[in-house]
Amino acid sequence: MSRPVSASGRRLNSRRRLWICPVAVALVAAVLGPGAQAGADAGRSGLPEAIDTVLGDARMEGGVASVVVADARTGELLYQHLPSTRLMPASNTKLATSAAAMELLGPGYRFTTDVLSTGRRQGSVLYGDLYLRGTGDPTLLAKDYDRLAADVAASGVTRVAGRLVADDTRFDDQRLGRSWAADDESSYYSAQISALSVAPDTDYDTGTVIVTVAPGEEAGDEPVVTVTPDTDHVDLDVRATTVAAGGANDLTVEREHGTNTIVVSGTTPVGGAGAKEWATVWEPTGYAAAVFRDALAKHGVKVVGPTRLGRQTPATARELASHDSMPLKDLLVPFMKLSNNMHAEILTKAMGYEASKQGSWSAGLRAVSGYLKGIGVDSGKLRQVDGSGLSRMNNFPAGQLVELLLAVRAEPWYADWYRALPVACAPDRFVGGTLRTRMCGTAAALNARAKTGSLTGASALSGYVTDAGGRELVYGIVLNNYLASSVKPLEDAIVVTLAKSTAQAAGSASVRGGGMNTDIECSWRKPDIC
Incomplete structure (x- = not known):
């Protein structure tokens, strides 16, 4: 079994396990249920044994786990289980993408969106084309296009x-990532990637619209359906029906493949809640152009000619208006807290463009790999095919995730990156993020920071926690191939065990199990249910 290498290049000691944990059996019993006590009583008394017992839970039967724990300051390895086994990391992939972006683009990096023209002015008439040029800003809202139009x-x-x-030519025209699931096409966490797009709200789910469905006044009426932002880039096909009060609220909102027709079907009762769903658009560049054209018209600017997509702005064009995004260090907050896939992919292509003038996944991933190698993470021991982890082809071992988490602590931008990680049991969405309902009432609450990850049969949690003695620990947990609806309680049990431990002893804790299906990140379920 290979041993991970610390950030300093020193081999980590896989044998040295410092904790003595005489009451760890109470933790195991609390987490795993009544059947755990007997097995734990059979001589299991140390922290490593407690973690081994958690991983032996029935929910992991037939599955596989890669788990590594290390001392954050020294890099000393404190626990390992299959540290070099490559598994699907899901959104833990974003740890590599976000760190590389902070280094290669810089904390102050901003995306710029410009309006330009090569035409000549005669009075209030512009003779020539008007160019809307994007560089990938995933935070552009309809109000930002309105401000550009006003200018x-x-x-x-x-x-x-x-x-x-x-002009979306900053990036290539490959809209979807490698091996992304076809049945996710309409799901907003799998939106198409373009250098020019629109987000419907301040969660910044770029390339999507919000579809709101309200019941009609009487049974038999067609529901009232609206789209945010209000745009004719999408068409509504309302097949749903309002039923009598007390009837089923069973609505489906889905975009048809290869089109911008959003079909609303099912039933919603009089006086009921209706539905609010996020759906992707087909061709986000056209979406941005449509929103901008409408904004121009609102401000009294008529564009006579049609809209043309994907043509590069001439170098001689003059700027008429411009908008800058928030800096990357601030963009990391919605990106990492809410596990925003589109932000990850846009940053990947942006890194590719800045590194080699190629706004593509391949160029961006080469840049990420180069960064990882530079900090001592062996990229030859992992496979990364997208920026977000949405692809099931990604493979990371926990050992390499821990190496990354150790190495970035020395980076000058680490404080901003660390701030963007979700915080256990912190109730604010933009603090707790995807961890805000987890590990509450434990020593890990408001203590553990980590990136979550979820796909069908794949779950991960990697980050930092401070133990009872004030020592910071780094952990990487990747679980795959289980059939249970959720293995998140097992991840939580490991982290709470670490939070209650000291170099000499560890106390017991109680961690609630969860029955919610966690095939996808909770923040990807709209409205957000984390």
Whole structure:
């Protein structure tokens, strides 16, 4: 069994296990249930044995786990279980992507969106094309396009005699990641990637719209369906029916493959809650152009010609308006707290462009791999095919995740990166993120910080926690191939065990199990149920 290498290059000691844990059996029993006590009584008294017992829970029968724990300051290995076994990390992939982005793009990196033209002005008429040029900003809202349109109007232009050209050429035209599931096409956490798009709200789920369904006044009425932002880029096909009060609220909102037709079907009762769903759009560049064209019209600027997509802005074009995104160090908060897949993929392509003028997944992933190698993470021992972890082809061992978590502590931007990690049991969505309902009432609450990860049959939790003696620990937990609806309580049990431990002893804790299906991140379930 190979031993991970510390950030300093020193071999980690796989044999040295410091904790003595005489009451760990109470933790195991609390987490795993009544059947755990007998097995724990058979001589299991140390922390490593307690973690081994957690991993031996029936929920992991037939599954596989890669788990590593290390001292954050020294890099000393304190526990390992299959540390070099490569498993699907799900959204733990974002740890590599986000760290590389902070180093290669920089904490102050901003995406810029510009409006430009090569045309000549005659009075209030612009003779020529109007260019909307994007560089990948995943936080652009309809109000930002409105502000750009207002600036164009303020420059004195009321009529554009040419076309509206949407320039998304900063990135390539590959919209979906490698091996992303076809049945996720309409799901907002699997939106198409473009250098020019729109987010419907401040969760910044770019490339999506919000569809709100309200029941009609009487049974038999068609429900009232609205889209945010209000755009004709999508078409609504309402097949749903309002039923009598007390009837089933059973609605489905799904975009048809290869189109921008969103079908609303099912039933919703009079006086009922209706539904609010997020759905992806087909061709986000066209979506952005449609929202911007509408904004121009609202501000009295008429574009005579049609919209053209994907043409590069001439170098001689003059700027009429511009918008800058928030800096990357702030963008990391919605990205990492809510596990935003689209942010990860956009940052990957942005890294590719900045490194080699190729806004592609392949170029971006080469840049990420180069960063990992530079900090001592052996990228040859892992496989990364996208930025977010949505692909089931990604393979990371816990040992390499821990090496990454150790190495980034020395980076000058570490404090901002650390701040973006979800915090256990912190109730605010933009603090606790995907951990805000987990490990409450334990020593890990408001203590553990980690990136979560969830796909069908794959779960991960990797990050930092401070033990009872004030020592910071690093952990990587990747669980795969289980059939249980949730193995999150097992991850929590390990982290709470670490939080209650000292170098000499560990106390007991109680961790509630959860029955919720965790095939996908809780933050990917809209409205957010974390």
